[in-house]
Amino acid sequence: MSDLARVELPNGIALDVWDSGPRDAPALIFLHGFPENHRTWRYQVEHLNTRFRCIAPDQRGYGDSSRPEGAEHYEAQALVGDVFGLAQALGVERFTVIGHDWGGALAWGVAAFGQASGVVERAVIANAPHPAVFQRLLFEDMSQREASQYMRAFRDPANDALVREHGLAPLLMKAVDWTGKVENDPAEQKLLIEQWADPDRAFAMLNWYRASGIAVPPMQEPVGLPPSYAEPAFPKIAIPTLVVWGMGDEALLPANVDRLGDWVEDLTVERVEGAGHFIPWEAPDKVNAALDGFLKA
Known part of the structure; x- marks a missing residue:
């Protein structure tokens, strides 16, 4: 398993961080998603850390990193601030950001x-929807809306008693159909199950969903944009951006890739057939090959 160092951020949050590779090499900051930890990126870090400084935190609410109480502490602005604070605390002036799932969002x-300051040089996104594209799909695409109903369960306080008594695992089983999913490495899964068992940590992880401004309509709501809808004030991304997408993802459908050109100017898309949502460890060789080509360019 990876060795973690405790890093105190300027905002008072402390993150456990896997920081490997030459300190003077170009920096890559890896952001994991729900319901995992920094080990999501084990194959990529081990592949790249002879050439790059690879920085993979357990994000706010995960592992033994800080987990303040209350969903208001997990709003996007605070989480983005953690990433820039981490770079500052580690003396990293420029970096490539690499994210999967919530880490990709x-x-x-x-x-x-x-991008404007030059602090972020490139971006790599693995199976994580662009917020503007995703929000439109949730209103307009009933398949994506149906696939995202688990988010409503994660936000529903009616499930809090279950989480408080048993941790995250029963809610995961209740809200998501795991039939036919690729199984994680047993040692990695054992660590995740141990982490999910802590109710305080489970609620912190769920707070990423509960603090999000993304609206997930119920299935009975009519299809189409509501009259009040307005495109988000989200800057277009001009830096080189690689999107790697497991096309078998049943939660985040391939339609999420189709409109990315509206929001990203310098876009490369690698569609990986036969891989599902957890592509960093489901198809590590293909992800590593895509990273090699992108980072070399």
Whole structure:
């Protein structure tokens, strides 16, 4: 398993961080998603850390990193701030951001707001929807809306008693159909199950969903944009951006890739057939090959 160092951020949050590779090499900051931890990126870090400084935190609410109480502490602005604070605390002046799932959703924001200063040089997104594209799909595409109903369960306080008594695992089983999913490495899964068992940590992880401004309509709501809808004030991304997408993802459908050109100027898309949502460890060789080509360019 990876060795973690405790890093105190300027905002008072402390993150456990896997920081490997030459300190003077170009920096890559890896952001994991729900319901995992920094080990999401184990194959990529081990592949790249002879050539790059690879920085993979357990994000706010995960592992033993800080987990303040209350969903208001998990709003996007605070989470994006953690990434820039981490770079500052480690003396990293410029970096490439790499994110999967919620870490990828965060990476879209880190890229959008860090590109102008040159702090963020490139972005890599793995199976994580652009917030503007995703929100439109939830209104207009009933298949994506149906696939995202688990988010409503994660936000529903009616499930809090279950989480408080048993941790995250029963809610995961209740809200998501795991039939036919690729199984994680047993040692990695054992660590995740141990982490999910802590109710305080489970609620912190769920707060990423509960603090999000993304609206997930119920299935009975009519299809189409509501009259009040307005495109978000989200900057277009001009830095080189690689999107790697497991086409078998049943939660985040391939339609999420189709409109990315509206929001990203310098876009490369690698569609990986036969891989599902957890592509960093489901198809590590293909992800690593895509990273090699992109980072070399």
